[in-house]
Amino acid sequence: MKILVTGGLGFIGSHTIVELQNQGFDVIAIDNLSNSSLSVLEGIEKITGKKPIFEQLDLRDKLAVQNFFKLNDDISGVIHFAASKAVGESVENPLLYYENNINTLVYVLQELQKKESANFIFSSSCTVYGQAEKMPITENAPIQPAISPYGNTKQIGEEIIAEVCKVSNINSILLRYFNPIGSHPSAEIGELPIGVPQNLVPFITQTGIGLRKELSVYGNDYPTPDGTCIRDYIHVVDLAKAHVIALKRLLNKNNLEKIEIFNLGTGTGSSVLEVIAAFEKVSEQKLQYKIVDRREGDIISAYANTDKANTILGWKAESTLENALESAWKWEKKIRGK
Structure with a gap:
C-alpha cells in the first residue's frame, strides 16, 4: 500500500516513515524543506535499506497539490505532519501559522474528498486543550480557548476535519501528542531545527555541545513543585509507532467512528528543571542555564491520560525520559562530529 506522508522529512515525519517502511509500506514523502534537509532521506535509507519517493512541494500551492494527487491516485492513506510548530514563533508571526497550518490542510482534504474513500491521520497537539483544568488530561477534557496561534491552528484543523468527515468518505484519526523528543537509536535521523531551537530539548543538547552559551528557562514562578513548567515528554520513536498502528486501524476498517481521537504521551509530567537534571545525568556534564521571564503562550502544566490509546490502539x-534524552544527545554529538 502506498502512503503519503506530508512534512515527511521533518522530525516526527521522518521517524514515522522509518516505522512505515519497516512494516512494508511504500511511502511518498512531501516536504518543502523550509525546516528540514534532503540529508534526512539518506538517514532513512541507512536505517531501513530503502529510500522513500520524495516530492519537494509546498502544500500552500493549491495547483501543485491538485496536480500531485492527479498523478498519484493510488494513495491508500495520508499522514499529515506538514505544519509550522513553534508556540513562541506563532505568537510573533500568527499569519504564517494560519497560512501554513490551515491552507495546506484544506488543500489536501479537498483532494481526498474527491476519492471514493480516504484514510487520514492528523498530527494534532495537546495545545488544543489550552490550560486544562485537571491532570492528567483525557480526550474528553474541554477544549479551552487557545493560548497561542499554533494551538489555535490545531483546534481549527480538528474542527475542519470533523466537519469534512461528516459529509465525505474520509475516515480520520486525530493524534493529540504531547512533547516529542529524542532521536532514532541509530542516530541516523533526529531533530534538526534550523536556526535557534524553539523547543526545550534541542536547545539543551545544543547548549551541552557548546553551540549555545546557556539555556534560558522561561520562568520559575509557576505554581508547580519547582516553579518551572511541566510537560509530558514522549520519545519520537514511540510516537512514530503509534501513527502506524492508527493507520492500520483505518486501513483494516477497525475504526468505530468516522473520526477518532487519541492522546499520545507517557502519562508522566516532568518540569523543565527535571529535564535539565535528567540530561546532566545521561550526558555526565553540567548544563549552563539561567532563569528569564515567562514566555507568552506557555501554559503551566500538561501531561496525558493515555488509557484510551493503551486500550483501544x-x-x-515504552521509553523513559532518560532514554529519550540519551538518544537526543547521541544525535547531537553525531551531527556536530563529536
Whole structure:
C-alpha cells in the first residue's frame, strides 16, 4: 500500500516513515524543506535499506497539490505532519501559522474528498486543550480557548476535519501528542531545527555541545513543585509507532467512528528543571542555564491520560525520559562530529 506522508522529512515525519517502511509500506514523502534537509532521506535509507519517493512541494500551492494527487491516485492513506510548530514563533508571526497550518490542510482534504474513500491521520497537539483544568488530561477534557496561534491552528484543523468527515468518505484519526523528543537509536535521523531551537530539548543538547552559551528557562514562578513548567515528554520513536498502528486501524476498517481521537504521551509530567537534571545525568556534564521571564503562550502544566490509546490502539510509550534524552544527545554529538 502506498502512503503519503506530508512534512515527511521533518522530525516526527521522518521517524514515522522509518516505522512505515519497516512494516512494508511504500511511502511518498512531501516536504518543502523550509525546516528540514534532503540529508534526512539518506538517514532513512541507512536505517531501513530503502529510500522513500520524495516530492519537494509546498502544500500552500493549491495547483501543485491538485496536480500531485492527479498523478498519484493510488494513495491508500495520508499522514499529515506538514505544519509550522513553534508556540513562541506563532505568537510573533500568527499569519504564517494560519497560512501554513490551515491552507495546506484544506488543500489536501479537498483532494481526498474527491476519492471514493480516504484514510487520514492528523498530527494534532495537546495545545488544543489550552490550560486544562485537571491532570492528567483525557480526550474528553474541554477544549479551552487557545493560548497561542499554533494551538489555535490545531483546534481549527480538528474542527475542519470533523466537519469534512461528516459529509465525505474520509475516515480520520486525530493524534493529540504531547512533547516529542529524542532521536532514532541509530542516530541516523533526529531533530534538526534550523536556526535557534524553539523547543526545550534541542536547545539543551545544543547548549551541552557548546553551540549555545546557556539555556534560558522561561520562568520559575509557576505554581508547580519547582516553579518551572511541566510537560509530558514522549520519545519520537514511540510516537512514530503509534501513527502506524492508527493507520492500520483505518486501513483494516477497525475504526468505530468516522473520526477518532487519541492522546499520545507517557502519562508522566516532568518540569523543565527535571529535564535539565535528567540530561546532566545521561550526558555526565553540567548544563549552563539561567532563569528569564515567562514566555507568552506557555501554559503551566500538561501531561496525558493515555488509557484510551493503551486500550483501544494497544499502544503504550515504552521509553523513559532518560532514554529519550540519551538518544537526543547521541544525535547531537553525531551531527556536530563529536
